[in-house]
Amino acid sequence: MALDVAVQMDHVSSISIRGDSTFALGLEAQRRGHTLFHYTPERLSMRDGRVTARGERLELREEEGNHFTLGPSEKVDLSGFDVVLLRQDPPFDMAYITSTHILERVQPKTLVVNDPASVRNAPEKIFVTEFPDLMPETLITKDIAEVQAFRAEFGEIVLKPLYGNGGAGVFHITKEDRNLTSFMETFALLFREPFIVQRYLKDVRQGDKRIILVDGQVAGAINRVPAETDARSNMHVGGKAVATELTAREREICERIGPALKARGLIFVGIDVIGDYLTEINVTSPTGIREVKRFGGNDIAAMIWDAIEARL
Secondary structure, eight states, rough: EEEEEEESSSOOOGOTTTTHHHHHHHHHHHHHHHHHEEEOOOEEETTTEEEEEEEEEEEOOSSOOOEEEEEEOOEEGGGGSEEEEEEEOHHHHHHHHHHHHHHHHHTTTTTEESSSHHHHOHHHHHHGGOOOOGSSOEEEOHHHHHHHHHHHHSSSSEETTTTTTTTTEEEOOOOTTHHHHHHHHHHHHHHSSSSEEEEOOGGGGGEEEEEETTTTTTEEEEEEOTTTTTOOOOOGGTTTEEOOOOOHHHHHHHHHHHHHHHHOOOOEEEEEETTTTTEEEEOOSOOOHHHHHHOOOOHHHHHHHHHHHHHH
């Protein structure tokens, strides 16, 4: 059955096709005979309960520098589509939250992936706190005294924005570092929200593993090893992707959280594991499926479309 698929994403011209999971999902949709419609979040509208978007029909191809063709601009009613892929990148701010409220209005006639209400209620660094025994010691606060006490207890800590992404604003603070108060004062100026503090995990030097789950089941994994000069393992800041296998502890983590993901309609999820600890559950715009396939793993884009078609 051919499906009509709308993709809410950052503009297709801005993506790097080598590592972009949305691009991989689009290619697989085309391979199956599905049609694609492309629009960016700011072109989403709602009037009198009717949800529309202004965008273009989209064709994709595996050609660096020439990877897409857009048709003429048109206004469409999203309730006329079979599937909407919610795929724009964070930050997870009020604009993102508003788009989840609007997209709820096209359900259940149109399947939104991932489920917008569950995306809204499961921010990456907060959803993970539902599984406290799987994660490292974690503090969410804006209270400087609480953070100072946390560092006094654990020595080395990681300080990061609660709703950040891509490793932006992530700081490794040692026991002797005199910049902690200055960092927190800066965070307080930049962010209205609390920030997150975690015990530093030395195992991050061996990698921050991205494990992808499709409809609650393990689909593949890739290890991201940080550069010698950086505390972060994100690939766009110099982290290196390497092939990996799952440990018994990592499989235990996936088995614990899998049913919760499936029940919430979170079909495509990427979790981050350092050593024996779950650190994030990424539900907004997970990545990593192209890297998994590049290292000989599963074709996760195909697995995701199998799950979507099964839901329909």
